[in-house]
Structures are given as structure tokens and as C-alpha cells.
Amino acid sequence: MKPVGTSPRIAVDAMGGDEGLAVMLAGVARARHQYEGMRFLLVGDEAQIKAGLEKHPNLSAASEIVHAPETVAGTEKPSQAIRRAKVTSMGLAIHAVKVGDAGAAVSSGNTGALMAMAKVALRTMPGIDRPALAALLPSLGENDFVMLDLGANTECDTQNLIQFAVMGAAYARTALELNRPRVALLNIGTEDLKGTDEIRDAATMLREATYLPMDFRGFIEGDRLSRGEVDVIVCDGFSGNIALKTAEGTARFVGDLLKRAFTSSLRSKIGFLISRPATELLKHHLDPNNHNGAVFLGLNGLVVKSHGSANEIGVANAIGVAAKMVRDDLTRRITDDLANFKAHVAPEALKA
Incomplete structure (x- = not known):
């Protein structure tokens, strides 16, 4: 197994994506096997997630379920998704990053909705x-x-x-x-x-x-x-x-x-x-x-978009990307590099 540092916890939108809950849980289970020390917040319908975890008994010990009564449809407009952020699996996964319950969020759902909700909830980093x-x-x-x-x-x-x-x-x-x-x-x-x-x-x-x-x-x-x-x-x-x-x-x-x-x-x-x-x-x-x-990139929190049609290998790889960014503190790296750039550039050049 590949170590990923100090046991990062990843919030997973378990209901997002074209392939459904079964593939998402299979991908999470695969990621736990591939990357040592992984922990998860599985966000979605609690009853369905619990039933799905029966096929992955080793995943339960490393996971916590966050109930979300609704999901974001693939055809849903970003403005509609933002209004339902507090009750959808995608919105609550992002919220977990905002409040520090997870180091990153992963979703295979609607790209426009994910981008819009992440930007509203997390805001852009200073200098971005x-x-x-x-x-x-x-x-x-x-x-x-x-x-x-x-x-x-x-x-x-x-x-x-x-x-x-x-x-x-x-x-x-x-x-x-x-x-x-x-x-x-x-x-x-x-x-x-x-x-x-x-x-x-x-x-x-x-x-x-x-x-x-x-x-x-x-x-x-x-x-x-x-x-x-x-x-x-x-x-x-x-x-x-x-x-x-x-x-x-x-x-x-x-x-x-x-x-x-x-x-x-x-x-x-x-x-x-x-x-x-x-x-x-x-x-x-x-x-x-x-x-x-x-x-x-550029938000006050880490959000990863998985292909909507990703299989369990793809989902596991997306989770691995998220875990690696948490481990290496990517947001701090970006902040430091931007500060270094601004320190060397004249103020009027930054406004050009």
C-alpha cells in the first residue's frame, strides 16, 4: 500500500456520478486498500450507504456516514444546486471541507454544480x-x-x-x-x-x-x-x-x-x-x-471532480489525488508561491 501521510479524511459524494452508489463505494474500498491510512466521510442516503457497505465490511471501520436526503441531478442548473446545498450529498461533502471535518471532497456529479457550490462555500484564496x-x-x-x-x-x-x-x-x-x-x-x-x-x-x-x-x-x-x-x-x-x-x-x-x-x-x-x-x-x-x-485550484479548500462515468478504478484514483493534495498541503504551496511572486513584482504590474 502507498502511504498518504497523516491519515487524511476524504468526504465522498457517494450518490454522485453516472454509475451510482455501488461503483462509488467500490472505488472508496479500492482506495482504502491502495493508500494506507485513509479515512472517509460517505455522504448520501444513509440507508442505501449502510446496505452498500455490507459488500465492503472492511470499509465500515474507516468510514463515517453523513446523511443527505437529496442528490444533485446531472441536468440541474448550478443556481438550483446552490440553493439545495444544505440537503444534497454534493453540498454536504463540500461543507465538510469548509468546517474542517474533511481534508478534501470528491464527487463524480454535475461539474457545473460542483464548481458553483465549491466557489460559494469555500471562496477563492487570497490573491486568486x-x-x-x-x-x-x-x-x-x-x-x-x-x-x-x-x-x-x-x-x-x-x-x-x-x-x-x-x-x-x-x-x-x-x-x-x-x-x-x-x-x-x-x-x-x-x-x-x-x-x-x-x-x-x-x-x-x-x-x-x-x-x-x-x-x-x-x-x-x-x-x-x-x-x-x-x-x-x-x-x-x-x-x-x-x-x-x-x-x-x-x-x-x-x-x-x-x-x-x-x-x-x-x-x-x-x-x-x-x-x-x-x-x-x-x-x-x-x-x-x-x-x-x-x-x-484556487479555493480555500480542496475539491476533486471525478469523471461521471468513472469505474471503481477511476474513483479510487480521484480519491488518491485528493489524499495526496491534503498530505502535501497544496493550498499552502500556492499561497507561498503567490506571495513570492507579488513580493518581486511592482504593484502597477499586478493591475495590468
Whole structure:
């Protein structure tokens, strides 16, 4: 088992997600087995959770149930979800983080509702104008890479992008265990004159911030995202969400093409049997469950979004992401890095 530090307690929205309570509890049980010292607040319908725990008797000793009479629907508007935060499993899981009953919250539910409720309940950290959604994505390098923002903010100014870079680098130091992660801004070209004023100005300030624990590499184009050349890629939420969905669609497209090719003839089927170890490795690398757990960075508390369709492996990985952030005190790292940045930058530059 992997140790996760001083027994972090994670609040789990047991009722959220497309796959239901059974998969959520199976994922929690898997996480307890994988990560030593884990404890949980299981938030949802108490009767259903107790019945579900009968299949996971070893989980009961490490868990406490918080009853929530209602759930947030996948189609529910964020404004509606906020009004019901005190009675829903998602809202009460976030509340547990706010009052200190849990170090982080994990939910597979409605992304917009989770973001809205987390922002209202936890508020943004001092020095952060907007929170950002960050996730680990696969690459050809030795490690995954962090990308943010993935949809929380459709428009961003220079200061937003700089704050995202600081938060993303802090997260990479925790999630990827890197001392000086390589950071780049997503742009339409690598030349200094390319891109919007906001992107170019952010690049200028980040190049001068050599005192920060990051290695700023300038701009990166969309076709280089997964090459392993950088560890953190920063962009506005509009561009980031399109890039993410395009990458996911391309992965499914390649998978479907391979399936079609390998079943097109007897010779292809024989070729599939010969190449099966390689195709299984490709399938594992592209499986979103193996990279599950997007993080809302910039809040006064830790909240992790699991894929709505995640299986028990994906849920366990999302819980592992949350536990690691608690252990490494990610919010403190971000606060320290922002303070360091502001101490070196003229006040008028921060208002640009």
C-alpha cells in the first residue's frame, strides 16, 4: 500500500456520478486498500450507504456516514444546486471541507454544480481572482502533464493566466513530485509575437519570474500537448476545454479505427492476437480512469471532480489525488508561491 501521510479524511459524494452508489463505494474500498491510512466521510442516503457497505465490511471501520436526503441531478442548473446545498450529498461533502471535518471532497456529479457550490462555500484564496479546473493528462514523457484551465473560465486576462501558472506548477510539484516543473502557455504559435495581448503579457512576466519554483518554457502549440516537452500547460477555460474534448475524441477515434482494422479480415484478427500486448498497453494509457481526478485550484479548500462515468478504478484514483493534495498541503504551496511572486513584482504590474 502507498502511504498518504497523516491519515487524511476524504468526504465522498457517494450518490454522485453516472454509475451510482455501488461503483462509488467500490472505488472508496479500492482506495482504502491502495493508500494506507485513509479515512472517509460517505455522504448520501444513509440507508442505501449502510446496505452498500455490507459488500465492503472492511470499509465500515474507516468510514463515517453523513446523511443527505437529496442528490444533485446531472441536468440541474448550478443556481438550483446552490440553493439545495444544505440537503444534497454534493453540498454536504463540500461543507465538510469548509468546517474542517474533511481534508478534501470528491464527487463524480454535475461539474457545473460542483464548481458553483465549491466557489460559494469555500471562496477563492487570497490573491486568486478565479479558481481553475486542472487535470493530469497522458503524455509520451516519463510523467503525465497538468493542464488548466479546462472550462471554469471562458475568458481570462493576464493576471488570471499568471495565477493559473503558479497554481499549476504547485500542483505539478505535488502530483508529479517535481521540484521545478516545466510550464508553457498554450498559443497559436511559439514566436513571441503570436497570440493575444493577454497571453504575450503573461509570458513576459513569467519569463522574468525566475525566483518561482518553475521552469517557464514560453509557448506551446496544440499539436505538442502530449509530447512530454512540458509538465504544465496553461490556457483559458474556453481553449482548454476544446483541447481536452478534442484529445478525448481523437483517442476514441484511434481506438475505434484499430478495432475496425483488426476485425476486417482473418489476417487482421491474427495480427491482433500477435500485437495484443501493445494494444492493451495503448488501451491502458488512453483509459481516462487511469488519469481520473480533476482539481479545482484556487479555493480555500480542496475539491476533486471525478469523471461521471468513472469505474471503481477511476474513483479510487480521484480519491488518491485528493489524499495526496491534503498530505502535501497544496493550498499552502500556492499561497507561498503567490506571495513570492507579488513580493518581486511592482504593484502597477499586478493591475495590468
